[in-house]
Amino acid sequence: MTPDTLAARSLASVWHPCTQMKRHEADPPVAIDRAQGPWLHGTDGRRYLDGISSWWVNLFGHGHPHIRAALADQLARLDHVMLAGFTHAPVVELSERLGTLTGLGHAFYGSDGATATEIALKMSAHYWRNAGQAAKSRFVGLAGGYHGETVGALAVTDIALFREAYAPLVRLAATVPSPDARGAQPGESAADVARRAADALAQWLAEHHATTAALIVEPLVQCAAGMAMHDAEYLRQARALCDRYRVHLVVDEIATGFGRTGTMFAHQQAGIRPDFVCLSKGLTGGTLPLSAVLTTDAVYAAFYDDDIARGFLHSHSYTGNPLACRAALATLELFDRLDPLAHNPALAQRIDAACAPITRHPRVRYARRLGMVWAWDLQTTLPDFSRRYHRHAMARGLVLRPIGTTLYAMPPYVLDDEAVQHLGDAAFAALEATLAEETAP
Ligand SMILES: *Cc1c(COP(=O)(O)O)cnc(C)c1O
Numbered sequence: 001m002t003p004d005t006l007a008a009r010s011l012a013s014v015w016h017p018c019t020q021m022k023r024h025e026a027d028p029p030v031a032i033d034r035a036q037g038p039w040l041h042g043t044d045g046r047r048y049l050d051g052i053s054s055w056w057v058n059l060f061g062h063g064h065p066h067i068r069a070a071l072a073d074q075l076a077r078l079d080h081v082m083l084a085g086f087t088h089a090p091v092v093e094l095s096e097r098l099g100t101l102t103g104l105g106h107a108f109y110g111s112d113g114a115t116a117t118e119i120a121l122k123m124s125a126h127y128w129r130n131a132g133q134a135a136k137s138r139f140v141g142l143a144g145g146y147h148g149e150t151v152g153a154l155a156v157t158d159i160a161l162f163r164e165a166y167a168p169l170v171r172l173a174a175t176v177p178s179p180d181a182r183g184a185q186p187g188e189s190a191a192d193v194a195r196r197a198a199d200a201l202a203q204w205l206a207e208h209h210a211t212t213a214a215l216i217v218e219p220l221v222q223c224a225a226g227m228a229m230h231d232a233e234y235l236r237q238a239r240a241l242c243d244r245y246r247v248h249l250v251v252d253e254i255a256t257g258f259g260r261t262g263t264m265f266a267h268q269q270a271g272i273r274p275d276f277v278c279l280s281k282g283l284t285g286g287t288l289p290l291s292a293v294l295t296t297d298a299v300y301a302a303f304y305d306d307d308i309a310r311g312f313l314h315s316h317s318y319t320g321n322p323l324a325c326r327a328a329l330a331t332l333e334l335f336d337r338l339d340p341l342a343h344n345p346a347l348a349q350r351i352d353a354a355c356a357p358i359t360r361h362p363r364v365r366y367a368r369r370l371g372m373v374w375a376w377d378l379q380t381t382l383p384d385f386s387r388r389y390h391r392h393a394m395a396r397g398l399v400l401r402p403i404g405t406t407l408y409a410m411p412p413y414v415l416d417d418e419a420v421q422h423l424g425d426a427a428f429a430a431l432e433a434t435l436a437e438e439t440a441p
Contacts, residue, residue, distance in 0.1 A: 006031035006043060027391060035062030038412045038419050040399065049422055051393075051400045051409045056223065056255050058286030060334050061414040067285050070330035074323050083109070083320035090325035094292075097332050101264055102277050104294035108312070109320040113254040113280040114148025116291035117216070120276040121152060122314055123295060124214040124248045130302045130310050136213045136247075139173040140204060142197075144180070146224030147216060147252050147278075156216050159224060174208065176201045178222060179230035182366050182377075190231040197230075198237035209245035214276070216250040219266035220370060223255040226406035227375035229368055235270035248275040248299075254291070258282035258331075259340050259413070262371035275299060285331035286412075290324035340413040344372055347415065354424025358407070358431060375408040378431075381438055392433040398426035407431065 007028040015021065016029060031043040038061050040048045050058060060067070078088055095107040108123070110116050121139060128136035141147070141156040148154075154163050156173045163170065177183075179197035181190035188196075205212065219235055222228040235251075242249040251274035256266035260282065263269050267277070276299070280291035303312050318324075335341070352359075352369065358376055359367040365377045382388060386402040393400045400409060411423060 023387070027387070030394065037061035037063070038415055047397055048394065049398045049411075049419055049426070051398055051411050051423055051427070053410050053412050054286055055281075056260075056410055057281045057284075058412045059258055059282045059331065059340070060285055060338065061412050062286070064285065064330075064334065066334055066337075067287055067327055067330040070326050070333075071287070071323060074326035078322045080318065080321055080323070082317070084315060088320075088322050088325075090322045090329060091320040094325045094328050094332075097329065098279070098292060098294055101332075102294050103273055104277055104296060106297075106300045107292045107294050108314070109316075109325075110280075110291040110293070111289045111316055111318055111321075112148075112291055113278070114150040114153040115316065116254060116278040116280050116293050117147040117153040117156065117252065118150060119291075119293045119314060120216070120250045120252075120278050120295075121156070121214065123293065123299065123312060124250065124276065126312060127248070127299050127302050128213050130305075135211050138208070138211050139214055139216060140201075140208070140212055140247075141173050141175055141216045142218070142222065143175045143178040144222050144225035144228060145175070145178075145216070145218060146222065147218075148254075173216075174204065176204050178225070178228060179234040180222065180225075180228040181230055181368075182228065190229075191233045194231040194234035195237065198234055198241065201238060202241050205241055205245040205247060209247055212245070212247050214248035214250045215242055216252055218252050219256055220261050220269060221256055221266065221373055223373070223410075224403065226377075226403040227368070227373055227408045229370050229373075229375075232270035235267055235272050239270070239272040239274075242275075250274065250276040250278065252278045254278055254280045259335070259344065260371055260373060260410070262341070262344070264335075264341065283331065284324055284327040285334065287327045287331075288321070288324040290321065290328060338413075344413055347413065347420075348372060350417070350420050351409070351411070351415070351423065354420050355409070355427060357424070357428045361428075361431065363435060372413065373408065373410050375406055378402075378405045378407055378435075380405055380435060382434070385434065388437055389430055389434045392430035393426060396426040396430055398423065398430065400427060400430070 033043045099105045125137045147156045177200045179194040251267045363379045
């Protein structure tokens with residue numbers, strides 16, 4: 001590596017996320033020059049299939065002409081205006097569309113997923129305060145839950161590696177057992193596990209509801225926990241319990257939203273209506289940072305008052321940025337035009353077939369899929385399975401980053417037959433190459 005490569009300059013000037021920087025001594029970051037459809041093109045002239053949608057944000061591939069045209073048009077009209085005291089067509093139209101899609105209203109915007117979590121938690125607690133129940137200011141989440149990594153969001157993110165160093169800064173929320181279907185005892189179904197987890201939630205709420213503002217859940221798939229999937233029964237029971245104990249239900253659809261699990265939003269598979277929904281990641285089709293929180297009329301009404309302090313005074317400089325909102329509108333237009341909810345099941349079956357050698361691999365446990373999310377748990381003695389696998393996949397032109405020993409794929413919705421086959425072949429070859437290192441000297 002010569003010192004003037006982008007990778008070397010990056011290591012000298014950029015602090016990369018979610019990374020022990022010293023590890024880049026062995027594996028320098030890969031410089032990407034351009035991207036088209038599901039492919040990333042490196043400055044090294046190689047191409048890499050984006051098997052995890054660039055951290056779960058991309059839906060319709062990179063550089064989609066419809067989103068590009070919308071952004072070019074918006075940039076020529078209005079780049080940005082503050083949203084306090086002003087409004088504009090992209091934010092109004094997007095809010096109307098998200099309202100129709102979620103059955104909730106009054107979209108409040110942030111810039112990324114963690115800020116959506118912050119907004120939902122603050123709104124919930126402030127609601128109870130406005131309602132004369134200020135004691136309801138604590139939160140409860142699921143074991144292994146992930147809702148972002150800002151100090152507030154870390155309170156409900158139950159992943160030790162991300163949280164431990166900051167424990168003194170965080171007002172830790174309670175955690176109740178996850179309904180993760182892998183926890184099934186012999187003879188138990190996924191729905192049985194869900195009911196068992198709901199019983200634990202019921203016990204917890206019975207004791208703590210008077211001080212609890214909200215339960216926050218990732219519906220159907222706890223992605224960062226390693227694609228832990230659960231039965232929709234859990235969400236139905238959680239909804240009923242939150243109603244009974246007067247606790248808000250916050251549904252974090254940041255990763256599961258926008259068709260990822262087979263329906264527009266995962267919670268819709270349970271037929272429930274949450275009190276808050278958090279959206280981000282796929283919201284702009286993977287082009288620009290944007291998040292939104294939608295809530296009920298009842299919550300909104302509790303803030304509507306002559307008293308300024310009863311209002312929700314939260315703000316970010318770029319709240320409701322016109323370019324980001326326009327990218328989101330263009331993404332929703334692509335849902336109408338391309339109808340991925342209708343077409344993804346057939347695509348998913350082709351990917352199932354291409355990945356069958358992984359699913360059948362003798363070291364794989366709990367092969368699972370929901371919508372456009374695949375996961376396989378590996379039995380391996382390699383403590384750094386994830387890093388080794390990632391390296392072997394990259395060498396084969398495929399981006400996959402296992403979470404611990406869980407290999408997963410979460411590709412964009414636009415893989416052609418060649419890309420599908422490449423995903424299956426490269427993912428399997430990388431697995432064989434990684435496992436071969438178990439016995440290597
Ligand atoms: C990624 C993620 C977040 C955080 O989003 P950022 O944009 O990374 O801050 C929150 N919740 C869930 C479920 C996520 O997957």
